[in-house]
Each structure stands twice: as C-alpha cells, then as structure tokens.
Amino acid sequence: MKKILIILGMILLSPIYVKAQKSPVYELYKTKYPNAHAVRLLEERKIDISLKDDEILITQDILEEDLYLDQAATYGSKRSINYSSFFDIESLEASSLLYENGKYNELEVKDFVEKDEMDRSFYDDSKSINFIYPGLQPGAKSKLKYRERIKNPRFLNSFYFADFKPIVKSKVTISVDKDISLKFKEFNTSGVDINFTEKEKRGKNIYTWEANNIDEYNLDSGAPNFRNTFPHIIPIITEYKTEGKNVKLLENVTDLYNWYYSLVKNINTEEADEELKKIVTILTQNKKTDLEKVKAIYYWVQENIKYIAFEYALGGFIPREANDVFNKKYGDCKDNSSILYKMLDIAGLTGNLTWIGTRSIPYKYNDVPTPAVDNHMILTYMDGEDMYFLDATGRYIPIDMPSSFIQGKEALISISEKDFLIKEVPIVDSQRNTIIDSTFIKIEDNVIKGLGNFKLSGYPKIDFFNALEAQKNEKDVKDMYIREFRKGNNKFLVDDFKEINKYHYDKDFIVEYTFNIKDYVNSLEDETFVNLNLRRNLSEFKSKADRKNDKEYRYKSNEKLITVLEIPEDKVVEYIPSNFNISNDLFSCSITYTQQKNRIIYEFNIDQKFILLTLEQQKELNKLIKKVEKNFKEVIILKNKNN
Structure with missing residues (x-):
C-alpha cells in the first residue's frame, strides 16, 4: 500500500498531471x-x-x-x-x-x-x-x-x-x-x-x-x-x-613562472630507459646537423606516442616521467613534451618546456598571470635566432610549423630556474598552406574527361592526412576523393587515383587522378558552351547579413585551380571571357584565361590573408565575393569550324 501511494504521488507531481x-x-x-x-x-x-x-x-x-x-x-x-x-x-x-x-x-x-x-x-x-x-x-x-x-x-x-x-x-x-x-x-x-x-x-x-x-x-x-x-x-x-x-603569489608573470617551474624541475631525473637511448641513437646517427636530429626525434614522437588528454590532481600541470610515457606509448600534452625533452637531452640537445594557451583563450601573460592564461604545453627548440615550436600532440606537423591552434599566441618558454622568455608564435603565411588542383580536360561526346593533379601543403595537408586516416577501406578513400575533388556538377566521378608522398611530413602530398563529368557541356546549334569555373563554392568566406560576431578561421590559405581545356579539332574559339582581378589587404582573387594554340588555360586563385574577420571586414569581403561570383557565370564559346 505504501508503494502504491508513493507511485501515485509521483504521478500527481509529474508535468502531465500538474495543471498548466x-x-x-x-x-x-x-x-x-x-x-x-x-x-x-x-x-x-x-x-x-x-x-x-x-x-x-x-x-x-x-x-x-x-x-x-x-x-x-x-x-x-x-x-x-x-x-x-x-x-x-x-x-x-x-x-x-x-x-x-x-x-x-x-x-x-x-x-x-x-x-x-x-x-x-x-x-x-x-x-x-x-x-x-x-x-x-x-x-x-x-x-x-x-x-x-x-x-x-x-x-x-x-x-x-x-x-x-x-x-x-x-x-x-x-x-x-x-x-x-x-x-x-x-x-x-x-x-x-x-x-x-x-x-x-x-x-x-x-x-x-x-x-x-x-x-x-x-x-x-x-x-x-x-x-x-x-x-x-x-x-x-x-x-x-x-x-x-x-x-608573492601571482603579482606578475615571474610569480606564475616560479610556480610552474617548481612543478617541472624534478621530472626526468632518473636514467633514461636503455631502449629509449637506442631509438635516439638510431634516429640521429646519420644526421648532419642538430636541426635534422631534432626533426627525426620530433617526428618519431608524433608517430609513436599517442595523444590522450587525461590528468589527475597536479598531473594536470606536472609532466610524467619520459620513461613511463615511452613504455606506455601514450600521454597528454605535458607527457609528450616530457619525452621529447628527454630524447633531445639523450642526443645532447636542449629543448625548452613551454606553456601556451590555445586560441580559445584570449589573455596575455602580463595581463592575466594565472593558470587561466594557458591550457597547453609544447617544447621550444632554439637554433640560433630561429625558434621551433614543437607540439607533439598532433601528427604530420612539420618542424617549421606550429600546430594551427597556437598561431599568434604567447608562449612562456622555460630557460632556467629563474629565466624565461615570452615569445609570440608566428601566424603561418597563406603561401605555406596551399591547395593546387590542376586539371587537363577534353570534350568527348559532350562528356568532360580529365586528368587531375591535386597538391597540398601546410595545414590543408595535415587536415587531409587526418581525414584519410579515418577512412576504413579503399572505397571510403575513393568516395572521399570524389567529395574533395568534385567539380562541374553532381555527376562528377573519379575513375582512378594515385597517391604520392602520402603521410610524408615535409613533402607536398600529391594525388594524380582521372575523372569524368557527364551533362556538363551545353550545345546550341553550332555553338558549344563550357564554363571553366569548375568549382564555384566560396561559401566558407561568405557571412550572413544578420551576423553579430567576428569570424575566426583556423589558418590562412592559398588555393589555386588550373584547368587546361583541349580545343576539339572540329571547333574554333569564338569567345573567351575577360580576365578578372580583385584585391585588398585581407583577400585577393583572380581569374585568367589564356589561349595557347589548341588549348585554353584557365586559372583561378584565392589568397586568404586572414584568420580573424571583424563584422566590417566581413561585409567588405561579402562585396568582393559577389563580384567574384558574377564572373563565375562566364563561359567560353566554341564554334564548329565549317560554319
């Protein structure tokens, strides 16, 4: 009876039975x-x-x-x-x-x-x-x-x-x-x-x-x-x-650094694991310069120590011993920095433990000298006047590029017990982050058939490698390439592809591919119309009119699309659109057409020179994009020779 009353009471108190x-x-x-x-x-x-x-x-x-x-x-x-x-x-x-x-x-x-x-x-x-x-x-x-x-x-x-x-x-x-x-x-x-x-x-x-x-x-x-x-x-x-x-507690950055240093000063005091020493020897034995040795060790840590974010009490601030990280083959940002620090030490090189905030944290060290100012640890290597910000939590990051999410951020670099530096991590130039898609096409029975050469460098390459790793089989990879290379219309298909420098840290990633596009060419009487703007999507740069906030991008980039059309033997060129160019301090875009004998060469280039846009800058960019999109509608006209 008591249970029935309890259940009845719960029902009466439920939202269904309470009078609205x-x-x-x-x-x-x-x-x-x-x-x-x-x-x-x-x-x-x-x-x-x-x-x-x-x-x-x-x-x-x-x-x-x-x-x-x-x-x-x-x-x-x-x-x-x-x-x-x-x-x-x-x-x-x-x-x-x-x-x-x-x-x-x-x-x-x-x-x-x-x-x-x-x-x-x-x-x-x-x-x-x-x-x-x-x-x-x-x-x-x-x-x-x-x-x-x-x-x-x-x-x-x-x-x-x-x-x-x-x-x-x-x-x-x-x-x-x-x-x-x-x-x-x-x-x-x-x-x-x-x-x-x-x-x-x-x-x-x-x-x-x-x-x-x-x-x-x-x-x-x-x-x-x-x-x-x-x-x-x-x-x-x-x-x-x-x-x-x-x-003193947190009056200035020195106080914060003194506390940080007290948490790391006693790590890696034990003798390095013999197996770890052997690996360092193998990695560095044929390297001619110190930087080449650092690069070999850095890439090994990225490939072999899995990044897992976990912590316990002050473990959120104190790196674990390099030997432990080596034996477990996983660690968080501090642990990856710890083993990287130790491996450089084994090789007779010096790395500097470095605290840094990701771009989600807007504070500077002198403004907020508290643990609220940062949330990440990396290792800095100094080669003369050059600084290399080594973040071993990622994969495929070349030695001369920081991870994208610390660009422009202040780094607190440990030099000694009393000495430190605050340096700003550079923002990588757009020309390092390139996407170049070159295609050679011809028209056969109103079907576009082509050869493509897709080349990536910098952060776009890193993103692409991470996406490739997530694909489970060859079919998934091909479907991914169809999505990434898509041009013309939704009937675009990749016939075959060949990957070059896949997962290479320093070389450009290249995919050579063949493709076809059905129902793309239009003909009327004796004229054939071809739009060589095969990819016309600028949505990532467009902002809605009612937007209220600044807009942040992960990195600057440069994209170039080149299309070379082979003019059919039975046709001549009747019309080629005019070239187009538009530019300001943040963004530039150009479209050029060039005829060389039996070819028309189309080149489309976008240079994104920003990672943050204010509302006013977004409005200005929207105006530029409208002008670009107007030119996307331009077509070349081919005419039958004997008419």
Whole structure:
C-alpha cells in the first residue's frame, strides 16, 4: 500500500498531471524574451578569502535561480556539478518550484549521484554530482545552492555577467582579509552597466559587482570563443602578508613562472630507459646537423606516442616521467613534451618546456598571470635566432610549423630556474598552406574527361592526412576523393587515383587522378558552351547579413585551380571571357584565361590573408565575393569550324 501511494504521488507531481498555470513572472519574461528557452532570474556568488595559520582559505557560495519559458524545461531538468582535487563541494541543495493555485510550491531534490568523469580508456580525478529537478515544465523555476572550496588560491574562478540566456540579476561579492592583496582584470565590460562598490567591514575589504537585465548572448557559427565576448572579471590574489613578511603569489608573470617551474624541475631525473637511448641513437646517427636530429626525434614522437588528454590532481600541470610515457606509448600534452625533452637531452640537445594557451583563450601573460592564461604545453627548440615550436600532440606537423591552434599566441618558454622568455608564435603565411588542383580536360561526346593533379601543403595537408586516416577501406578513400575533388556538377566521378608522398611530413602530398563529368557541356546549334569555373563554392568566406560576431578561421590559405581545356579539332574559339582581378589587404582573387594554340588555360586563385574577420571586414569581403561570383557565370564559346 505504501508503494502504491508513493507511485501515485509521483504521478500527481509529474508535468502531465500538474495543471498548466502560469505565474505573473512567467508572463513578464515570456513577453520580454519570446525566443528564449529560459531566463536566469539570479546568479549570485559570494567569495570569502581568509588567512588562517599562514594558509589562504577560499570558499564560494553559489546561488542560481532559473525560470523556464518553453518545453526545453525538460532538457534543463538534468544537472551536474563538477569538482576535482582543486575544488571540493561542501554542501549542495537543489529544488524545483512549480506554480499552482497562485503560488510556487517547492520540491526538493532528494537523490544526488556521484560519478567519476572518465572516457573509454583513461581516468582523471574529475568527478560530478548529478541530479534531476523534478517536474520541470514551462513556467516552473529551479533553484540551486552550493558551497565550493577552492584548495589552491591560484585557481580563483572567473565570473561571467552574461550567458546564452538572459540574466535578470548577476552579482558577485568578494570578501578578503586585509592581509591579502587582490587585483581584478575586466574583459568585454565596455558598454555593460555593471555597478561596482568597495567598502571595508570587520577587517575585510568587500568588493561587489552587480549587473541587471543582461540580454542573452548568441554566438554565430565560427565566432571566437565566448571569452572574447562575454563580459567577465578575473580576480587575482597577488600576495599576502604573514609573520610580517609579504609572500608573492601571482603579482606578475615571474610569480606564475616560479610556480610552474617548481612543478617541472624534478621530472626526468632518473636514467633514461636503455631502449629509449637506442631509438635516439638510431634516429640521429646519420644526421648532419642538430636541426635534422631534432626533426627525426620530433617526428618519431608524433608517430609513436599517442595523444590522450587525461590528468589527475597536479598531473594536470606536472609532466610524467619520459620513461613511463615511452613504455606506455601514450600521454597528454605535458607527457609528450616530457619525452621529447628527454630524447633531445639523450642526443645532447636542449629543448625548452613551454606553456601556451590555445586560441580559445584570449589573455596575455602580463595581463592575466594565472593558470587561466594557458591550457597547453609544447617544447621550444632554439637554433640560433630561429625558434621551433614543437607540439607533439598532433601528427604530420612539420618542424617549421606550429600546430594551427597556437598561431599568434604567447608562449612562456622555460630557460632556467629563474629565466624565461615570452615569445609570440608566428601566424603561418597563406603561401605555406596551399591547395593546387590542376586539371587537363577534353570534350568527348559532350562528356568532360580529365586528368587531375591535386597538391597540398601546410595545414590543408595535415587536415587531409587526418581525414584519410579515418577512412576504413579503399572505397571510403575513393568516395572521399570524389567529395574533395568534385567539380562541374553532381555527376562528377573519379575513375582512378594515385597517391604520392602520402603521410610524408615535409613533402607536398600529391594525388594524380582521372575523372569524368557527364551533362556538363551545353550545345546550341553550332555553338558549344563550357564554363571553366569548375568549382564555384566560396561559401566558407561568405557571412550572413544578420551576423553579430567576428569570424575566426583556423589558418590562412592559398588555393589555386588550373584547368587546361583541349580545343576539339572540329571547333574554333569564338569567345573567351575577360580576365578578372580583385584585391585588398585581407583577400585577393583572380581569374585568367589564356589561349595557347589548341588549348585554353584557365586559372583561378584565392589568397586568404586572414584568420580573424571583424563584422566590417566581413561585409567588405561579402562585396568582393559577389563580384567574384558574377564572373563565375562566364563561359567560353566554341564554334564548329565549317560554319
């Protein structure tokens, strides 16, 4: 009987049986934000930073209240709170508030399930507390309250005043002991109405930021990471006073580097594995220069040490021993840098451990000297004045190119216990990242038949190799080539292909192929019309008129398409389109036609000289593309000889 009553109670509380009443607050925000799925009524964080027994203690009390405006409430019912060895959850309360009979009734969450967050093969120390808000439906609210303890003062969280949903009230209060020095960095707050106050109370400095009625933020496809757009602050504990002395924490980059170095200074002190020594000897024995030795070792690590992102506690910051990485044949970015460092050392060469942020992180080291500034480790090799940024987490990356996602980023390079350098990783020029597709075609019975030579270098080649590795069999590879080489129309087919320099790190990748295109040539009476613009897709460079954000690309590139048409013996050229050229500082495009005896040579070239476009630049580029697309419609006209 008791079980029946419990089940009946659960049914009555389910969204199906609750009368669909709507509160005034729902009506208000449904009208104000008709396209929003939910509204955050309150996001409040109270941070207490205290000094006790020469130790900094940090707790965060977090309160979130959400209102659900449509059926997406079902998806919002599942929640989880993450924590790890750096963050403890000390208390947690959650509840749903369902509107009935003119008021909200609260239903507490009773079941909280802890889970280890792991992937298929590897474990890290991240955990989560999972729960479900009961009975959420349009008009319902949820309430979440928890306390988090931050174990390391260097990991003080950022606070965001905006989200992908509207926020009615967003507030953060930081109470800090007077013996602890705090500074704040603001990002993207210009034009946002944030009220800041500062006061002193009971031996503490209290800082408060409050923002009200912040509309939802939407990021267009290809927009830079939300950190570039969302208004937020980063609080930084710079130093604290204990026993009459000032103890530096994160006042500047030197403080951050000193901590980083303390985590890596004792790695790889044991003797290298004998098998690892043999491999280094074999790799370097016939190399004439130090750079050739570095290249051989670097490529070996890319090919033989599998990259797996996993961590445990400070394992997220401390590289594992090179011997362990060698024996397991896998590691994360720090581990790959560790074995690369050790292998260079075995060869009598010096590599420099290097911290760096990917392009998803917009901060510079001098602005944000905290662990929030970076998320990646590589190795830097210095050859005279030349620097090589070696990222062994990837594959097929040549020694003189950084991985694409660290281009333009600052690198913190370890020189010694006290010395370091900050250098900006160069952005690779478009001429290094080339796609050249040369085709030689002729017309047979109104069918285009051709020979192609497809050549890749730089990042496009790396992308192509990674895509090729994912293909399971020869048919998949051929289908991939049909997609990649497609030209003319959807009846394009690759007949045969031959791969040259496949998976080679330094040489261009070449595919020689034969193809045919049916129903592409048009004829009318004694004239034949052929459009030599066989590939006319510039969609990746076009932006929608209503776009709101900058647009980011992974790398600069240069693409060249060459088509050589053999003029049929029974025809003469009646019309060849004019050449076309357009250019600015960011983008250039040209189309040329040249007749040489019985051939017409068409060449189309695009030079993409940017990796980031502002809204104004996108509009300007759209204008250029329209002019290019107009020229795509041009055709050559061949006429029968005897008419």
